Amino acid sequence: MSAFLSYLIHGISLGCGFALVASGIIIIYRVTRVVNLAQGMFAVVAGFSAASLLDIGLPHVLAESVAIGAAAAVGVLTGYVAVGKRGTNPQASLIVTLGVGIFCYAFEVLIWGDQPRSFAGLAGSYEFFGVDVPKQYLLVTPITVLVFVALELFFERTYAGKAMTACASNPYAAALQGIGVLRMSLYGFGLGGALGGVAGVLLTPLHPISYDSDVSLFVNGFAAAILAGLKRPVLALAGGLLLGVAESMVAGYSKASYQSALALLLTLAILLVQAMRRETLHAVEES
Amino acid sequence: MIRVEDLIVRYGAATALDGVSLSVARGEKVALIGANGAGKSTLLNALSGMVPKAAGTIRLGGRFAHVPEGRQLFFDLTVDDNLRLGAFRLRERNPAWIYEFLPELGRLRRQKAGSLSGGQQQMVALGRGLMAEPDVLAIDEMSLGLAPIIVQRLAERLSELNRQRGLTLLLVEQSARVALSLCDRAYVLETGRIVTQGSAAQLSDSPFVVAAYLGSPVQEAS
Amino acid sequence: MSFDSRSATIVALAAAGVLAAALLEESALAVYVLLALTATVTVGVSLLMGHAGQVSLGHGAFYACGAYAAGVLSTHGCPTWLGLLSAPFAAAAVATIVGVPLLILRGHHLAFATLALHLIFLSLISELSITGGDVGLQGIPRLSLAGITLTSVRSYAYLSCTALLLVVVVAQNILSSRPGRALRALSSSEVAAASSGVAVGYYKLAMFALSASFAGLAGGVYAFYMGYLSPGSFPVMLSIEYIVMAAVGGLGKVSGAVLGSALVFLLVHGLSRVATASGMPSTAPIILSYAVYALLLVSAVLFLPSGLVGLAARAAARVRARARARHSNGGQAETPLAAGPDQPAAPEQVASKHGSFS
Numbered sequence: 001m002s003a004f005l006s007y008l009i010h011g012i013s014l015g016c017g018f019a020l021v022a023s024g025i026i027i028i029y030r031v032t033r034v035v036n037l038a039q040g041m042f043a044v045v046a047g048f049s050a051a052s053l054l055d056i057g058l059p060h061v062l063a064e065s066v067a068i069g070a071a072a073a074v075g076v077l078t079g080y081v082a083v084g085k086r087g088t089n090p091q092a093s094l095i096v097t098l099g100v101g102i103f104c105y106a107f108e109v110l111i112w113g114d115q116p117r118s119f120a121g122l123a124g125s126y127e128f129f130g131v132d133v134p135k136q137y138l139l140v141t142p143i144t145v146l147v148f149v150a151l152e153l154f155f156e157r158t159y160a161g162k163a164m165t166a167c168a169s170n171p172y173a174a175a176l177q178g179i180g181v182l183r184m185s186l187y188g189f190g191l192g193g194a195l196g197g198v199a200g201v202l203l204t205p206l207h208p209i210s211y212d213s214d215v216s217l218f219v220n221g222f223a224a225a226i227l228a229g230l231k232r233p234v235l236a237l238a239g240g241l242l243l244g245v246a247e248s249m250v251a252g253y254s255k256a257s258y259q260s261a262l263a264l265l266l267t268l269a270i271l272l273v274q275a276m277r278r279e280t281l282h283a284v285e286e287s
Numbered sequence: 288m289i290r291v292e293d294l295i296v297r298y299g300a301a302t303a304l305d306g307v308s309l310s311v312a313r314g315e316k317v318a319l320i321g322a323n324g325a326g327k328s329t330l331l332n333a334l335s336g337m338v339p340k341a342a343g344t345i346r347l348g349g350r351f352a353h354v355p356e357g358r359q360l361f362f363d364l365t366v367d368d369n370l371r372l373g374a375f376r377l378r379e380r381n382p383a384w385i386y387e388f389l390p391e392l393g394r395l396r397r398q399k400a401g402s403l404s405g406g407q408q409q410m411v412a413l414g415r416g417l418m419a420e421p422d423v424l425a426i427d428e429m430s431l432g433l434a435p436i437i438v439q440r441l442a443e444r445l446s447e448l449n450r451q452r453g454l455t456l457l458l459v460e461q462s463a464r465v466a467l468s469l470c471d472r473a474y475v476l477e478t479g480r481i482v483t484q485g486s487a488a489q490l491s492d493s494p495f496v497v498a499a500y501l502g503s504p505v506q507e508a509s
Numbered sequence: 510m511s512f513d514s515r516s517a518t519i520v521a522l523a524a525a526g527v528l529a530a531a532l533l534e535e536s537a538l539a540v541y542v543l544l545a546l547t548a549t550v551t552v553g554v555s556l557l558m559g560h561a562g563q564v565s566l567g568h569g570a571f572y573a574c575g576a577y578a579a580g581v582l583s584t585h586g587c588p589t590w591l592g593l594l595s596a597p598f599a600a601a602a603v604a605t606i607v608g609v610p611l612l613i614l615r616g617h618h619l620a621f622a623t624l625a626l627h628l629i630f631l632s633l634i635s636e637l638s639i640t641g642g643d644v645g646l647q648g649i650p651r652l653s654l655a656g657i658t659l660t661s662v663r664s665y666a667y668l669s670c671t672a673l674l675l676v677v678v679v680a681q682n683i684l685s686s687r688p689g690r691a692l693r694a695l696s697s698s699e700v701a702a703a704s705s706g707v708a709v710g711y712y713k714l715a716m717f718a719l720s721a722s723f724a725g726l727a728g729g730v731y732a733f734y735m736g737y738l739s740p741g742s743f744p745v746m747l748s749i750e751y752i753v754m755a756a757v758g759g760l761g762k763v764s765g766a767v768l769g770s771a772l773v774f775l776l777v778h779g780l781s782r783v784a785t786a787s788g789m790p791s792t793a794p795i796i797l798s799y800a801v802y803a804l805l806l807v808s809a810v811l812f813l814p815s816g817l818v819g820l821a822a823r824a825a826a827r828v829r830a831r832a833r834a835r836h837s838n839g840g841q842a843e844t845p846l847a848a849g850p851d852q853p854a855a856p857e858q859v860a861s862k863h864g865s866f867s
Binding site: 162 | 368380419
């Protein structure tokens, strides 16, 4: 029983991390119609930056905040390259974000080397139904929930959030109303960067992060985003948790190396079901 | 309100507008008639700054609102959201007067714009344009895909606005019937050039216009 | 696009390839082999992306599939020539099976699915004992064809050149055939293609399987060349490399795939020579190669949408237009066809001089 609980708790924290990455992907898509393949990089940049800043003596919350800021800045830069040039269609932007992500790889290895890094998060652990729960886990979940609530409120209730949604919904009409589509896009990318940064900063104490851990983070984050239909961040939270717990269970009860394959298969299955439902919808409309 | 002189607009190697000149005075209702591809939408896009001009001058004497062809609403957002976004440039973003002016929208305000009928969507598009408190309202193909009775109703509302608030109107239409019945003056645009202009009465009698753009002589709006 | 100029260029490529294989020294031949194999895969990727409009972030999986098929069969008693032959078919079979569900997806969904495919495949071969698991498959016997055993690098250079030529010829013929032209319609508009009676799904799948078979063939040769396979030889980055090469050269053009592969491969190889020189940190090769891939990819997508081949074609078209204008106007310079930077030159222009490959 305690093994199950420990896998569950681990899975929830992992899932929160995925969900945060997913939220960044969703936000960027919501504002620009571009799928950001470099999303994992934002997390890695933040994780590494936080580790370095803590190393040189900066206090905890400050170091993380600066790291998140750095990730946001990287986000804006990514956005600028991806959509700054007029006439870049979303498919092309997708590939551009891929290129930016790879460039970030190179950059990260240049600055931080190719060895995994971590930093100590909250020390100590609580006991919970006979299971040792590291305190860091208890930090991850509430913060994630808070972030998601904030995002939901922002996009559903605020004028700025609606304006950003409008940009992707109909860029031409948005421009006609005077909404600066490029500026909104950059805000969106910056926000996506910050969200990735939060993920990185929360997860690095749990799993040492290295320059290629972004692939796994991205793949899972993207999977969660896809499960949310790239629309509502709240669904990504559910999707992320599902994936995180599923992977944790697989890793615990069976072989750890199967976990990512399983997560991928699960996501593919859901993708296909969604696509097939859309196809039948079209077929029905045409008949 | 609007003065355009020798406007030239190009898309790459193609010339969409080739030396267009027109003017609209305050409080006027002017129509721009032309077939598909004549350049009408390009002209509006040039006026609202969506496409750059290659040559010529554009002078706007006040706030200019462009209601685009095909409504172009934000389908995922509600009617209320769509209206409020129309006032993006302004500080005051209350759509209350739109709901007074177009009461049908009142009960639709929480519905997603994508779920409305064509006529309702056109009303939202109009409302969104009006939210910007424009001095000139330009509408592209208002009547496209709408039942005549709905178009009639919209036209009446627009006339009201023109009378009460002095809103200047520029109507761009393929269907000259609607345009000429509502407006005082009209221009005819063909492949990027103004080929003829005059009062609505003159144009509805002109055999050229009748043949090209009207099935039969225009009835005066009652 | 005359048949003569196309076949003439294939002959030229063949001549160049054979000559290089005959004359280059051993160390250069090692680069040659990998370059030829990479180009073989890239031809498939380029056609898939440029012609059928599908992004594949996982073609490395088909490369690996062909390699492992050849390797596993040969290490279990199968004659090596059969192993090599099975490689493209194995890859095509996997592509067909996977493609039936996968090709329902579009755009970024398909991109993600192909990426997932690569990762799942890697996971699979790391687990199965028949593929040697994490450690890999060792002791793949030397390839022997028609009684000759290929042991020298030079022999593999000839072999990989042959594979590339084979793939190029097949690709050419496919493109100019009816299905090929149907595919051209596909990539511009699926609705239009469907309404003109083209079995959209069928052709998409066929294209997918065909491009996979190209990768599989290259993988098969790779298996015998290396004699040893491991999951580490087929990282996700490999799939990305193919995309970079295809994009730089020009999507949808066979000549673009070959040109792009050669350029990027040699550039990266040259840089890694610099990077592994004494005095450079151990991480330099990774930094430089990733940075180069990234910069090339971004630049190609943003500034050269039709790749280097497209750029060359437009330049050639402008030169020809200017020459013609000078002839007809008796010297007045200005070209009547001032195409903008994003616009392709008129088709008949591209055909005559550059109609060499597709």
